[in-house]
Amino acid sequence: MLVLDRVSKTYPNGVQALARFSAEVSQGEIVAIIGGSGCGKSTLLRAVAGLDRASSGRVTLDSEAIAAPHAKIGIIFQEPRLLPWLSVADNIGFGLADLSAAERREKVARALARVGLADKAQAWPRELSGGQAQRVAIARALVPQPEVLLLDEPFSALDAFTRRDLQDHLLDLWADTRPTLILVTHDVDEAVALADRVLVMRPRPGRLFDQIEINLTRPRDRNAPLFENFKRSVLTSLDRSLDRNVPDRDATQGPGQAMWW
Amino acid sequence: MISDAPVLQQSSEPAESAAAPSRLSRYARPMLGLLLPLILALGWELVVWLGWSNGRLVPPPSRVFATIAELARSGELIRHIAATLWRVGLGFAFGVIAGTLLGAVSGYWSLARRLLDPTVQALRAIPSLAWVPLFILWLGIFETSKIVLIAVGVFFPVYLGVMGAILIVDRKIVEVGRTFRLSGFAMIRRILLPAVLPAYVVSLRVGLGLGWMFVVAAELIGASEGLGYLLLDGQQLGKPAQILAAIVIFAILGKLTDWLIEVAAAPFLRWQDAFGRTKGT
C-alpha cells in the first residue's frame, strides 16, 4: 500500500505547492489525479517518485519511506524522454543493467512485442512517431516490473485517436502484473475511462478536494450513460474546486468539453 | 549510418531507397568541389606554359609538385612533416587533456566553475600569440615552448566545449537517470558522456584547427625543421614554390587529421538527428 501522509511542499521561492496532502492507494489500484493548472499535481507525483523531497509529511510504500527514487516505483513523464543515443531496444532495457545480457535481451524482446514495436527494436528514438515513442517509454518503465507506476499527463501531447489507443493499451499492460497506477491528467474522459478512483485537487495551496469512486466494470464503454454520469460528477467537482458556479450539466455535452483545464 | 545499422526486415525498404541517392552523391559531391581549384590550377599552368607569365612569384602547380617530389626524394619532406606532426600531436594531446579535465570539473561542479571559470575566461581574452615572448623566456626557444603554445591554443575551445556541453545537458534526461537510480559514476558514463559527445567532437575539431594554426606561428618564430620552417626558409631564399609546397602539405595534413577525428567519432554519433546528416546529400 502506498501512503501519502500530510505531504507538503514549499518551493525555495516561497510558493506553497502542496499543503498536507493525504491519501492511501492500495496495491493494484488505478488512481487518477485531476485539478486546475498549477495545483501541485506534478509536485505531488515527483515527491512520490522520490525525485523531489517533500518539505514535510512522508510518503511510504509498504511502510518503507520514500525519499529517493526507488526500484519499486517507476515514472512516465509527459514527454517520452528516450535517450537519443540508444536504440529503442536499449532504451527499454535501460533499467535492467543489473541483469545478464541474455536475460535483458529476452525481457526487452518480450516488452517490445507487448507494445507492438518488435520491428522497431533497432530504430533510433528519432525515427519513432510521438505515440510510438510514448509506448517505448511505457515499456521502459514497466519492464523492471515496478509495484507503482506514476504517470504525469502521459498522453496529453498526443492526438485524440492515439491517446485513446494508448489508454486502452495501458490498461492492457496493467492487467499483466497489476501495478498500482497513479495518473495525473487533464482529461476527464481519460480519468473516468481508466481509474478506480479520481482524486480532485484544489489549488493554492494544492490539497485534496474531493474523491470520486468510479464503480464501473472493465472494459468500460465510453458511450454508456453511466460513464457520462461519472464524467459529469467529476466535472462538477472540478468546477467546485475552483469555486466556479456549477452550470447545469444535465444539458448534453459535446465531447470537446470533456477536456478540462 | 545506413550501411552498418542492423536493419530488420521491415525497415530495409526505406534504407535502400535512402542509400541510392547518397551512394551517387558520395562520389559526385567531392568531385564537384574539386572542379574550381582544378580549373584554376590548370589555367595557371597553361598561362605559364604559353609564356604569358614567367611564374616566378606564383609558380605553376607543376613546379610546386616538382618541389614536393624533390623534397620527398631527399628525405627532407618526411623529416619536416614528422617534426610538425610531432609538435601538433603533443600540443594537441596536452591541450585536450587539460581542456577536458578542467572543462569537466567546471561543468560538473558549480563551485569549481565559480572558482575557475573567471580566470580561464580572462586568460582566454588574451590573444594567445601574446604569450610567445614569455614562453620563450621561460621555456627556451626549443620544443617545449612550441608545444606549450600549441597546447594553449587547443585548450580553450576544448575547455569551453566540454563545460558548455555539460551545462546544457537536458535536465529531463538526467532525471531519467535518477529514476533508474544511477549513481554518480553510472550517471556520468550512461547519461552525461553520451550527451556531451557530439559537442565534444566539435570542440576537438576546432581545437585541432587551432593547433595547426599555432604550429605555424611556433615554427615561424624559430625552428630548424618543420613545415613552418620550410615556409620561412622559402621566404628568405626567395623560393615561392617551396612556400606553396609547404602550404599544400599543411592543407592536406590539416584536412586529413580532421577527417580522422570525424571518422573515429562517427560510430558513436550515428544516433544524431543532425541537419547535415539527413539533408546534406
Ligand SMILES: Nc1ncnc2c1ncn2[C@@H]1O[C@H](COP(=O)(O)OP(=O)(O)OP(=O)(O)O)[C@@H](O)[C@H]1O
Ligand atoms: N521548481 C519550482 N520552483 C518553484 N515553484 C514551482 C516549481 N515547480 C512548480 N512550482 C510551482 O508550484 C505550483 C505547483 O506546480 P505543479 O507543477 O506541481 O502544478 P501542476 O498541477 O502539475 O500543473 P500543470 O497541470 O499545469 O502541470 C505552481 O504554482 C508552480 O508555479
Ligand SMILES: [Mg+2]
Ligand atoms: Mg504538471
